[in-house]
Amino acid sequence: EIVLTQSPGTLSLSPGERxxxxxxxxxxxxxxxxxxxxxxxxxxxxxxxxxxxxxxTGIPDRFSGSGxxxxxxxxxxxxxPEDFAVYYCQQYGSSAWTFGQGxxxxxx
Amino acid sequence: xxxxxxxxxGLVQPGRSLRLSCTASGFTFGDYxxxxxxxxxxxxxxxxxxxxxxxxxxxxxYAASVKGRxxxxxxxxxxxxxxxxxxxxxxxxxxxxxxxVCPPNRAFDxxxxxxxxxxxx
Numbered sequence: 001e002i003v004l005t006q007s008p009g010t011l012s013l014s015p016g017e018r019x020x021x022x023x024x025x026x027x028x029x030x031x032x033x034x035x036x037x038x039x040x041x042x043x044x045x046x047x048x049x050x051x052x053x054x055x056x057t058g059i060p061d062r063f064s065g066s067g068x069x070x071x072x073x074x075x076x077x078x079x080x081p082e083d084f085a086v087y088y089c090q091q092y093g094s095s096a097w098t099f100g101q102g103x104x105x106x107x108x
Numbered sequence: 109x110x111x112x113x114x115x116x117x118g119l120v121q122p123g124r125s126l127r128l129s130c131t132a133s134g135f136t137f138g139d140y141x142x143x144x145x146x147x148x149x150x151x152x153x154x155x156x157x158x159x160x161x162x163x164x165x166x167x168x169x170y171a172a173s174v175k176g177r178x179x180x181x182x183x184x185x186x187x188x189x190x191x192x193x194x195x196x197x198x199x200x201x202x203x204x205x206x207x208x209v210c211p212p213n214r215a216f217d218x219x220x221x222x223x224x225x226x227x228x229x
Contacts, residue, residue: 001172032212032213032214033213033214035213035214035215035216037153037216039153044205044219044220044221044222045145045153045205045216045219046219047210047215047216047217047219050210050213050215050217051213051215054213056215056217088152088153090153090215090216092214092215095169096155096169096171097143097155097158097214098155099152099153099154099155100152101152102152102153
């Protein structure tokens with residue numbers, strides 16, 4: 001099973017700042033199958049990024065994804081108040097999925 | 109509107125069974141694989157299992173933590189996916205989400221609102 005490790009666990013930033021979230025895999029992951037999700041309290045997760053770098057429908061362009069192999073990054077260029085949430089990376093391989101443990105982006 | 113609605117959650121004793129339903133609308137249900145994801149209170153997301161579309165055999169795969177106890181099925185005529193949970197344990201307590209698997213990138217592009225399952229005596 002591929003283990004995804006996200007860092008940092010918590011990111012304390014102010015609105016307007018840039019957020020950089022990391023997702024590291026225990027072995028190489030196909031970029032086609034790397035996704036990022038956002039979850040706000042009391043809500044279901046929402047797909048942000050698929051295929052490592054493609055934004056899902058309706059996702060603002062301040063969200064971007066990059067990376068390959070074992071290292072992937074989600075960047076939020078300028079944090080808006082509604083972006084403070086928990087973010088999860090996810091990978092698919094061998095007919096199974098795994099999630100990272102999540103990064104909480106909180107207001108500083 | 110594309111939508112998934114879960115139902116069937118509740119309080120159940122350890123060792124008992126429970127069946128969750130996921131009713132889909134707004135898309136051709138039979139064309140998609142469907143997956144279940146759970147989230148224990150205050151914890152992260154855990155993939156539970158999925159069922160392929162009939163075009164790909166309608167077969168299933170499960171996480172090791174539930175294999176042999178949980179069964180996913182589908183009724184394409186009703187646009188419903190099911191999660192049958194047997195031999196429930198306290199550690200199965202979680203919000204259970206139904207998701208649509210988006211081909212070909214295998215991301216979960218649509219999520220239900222979730223249904224809470226509490227396993228406790």
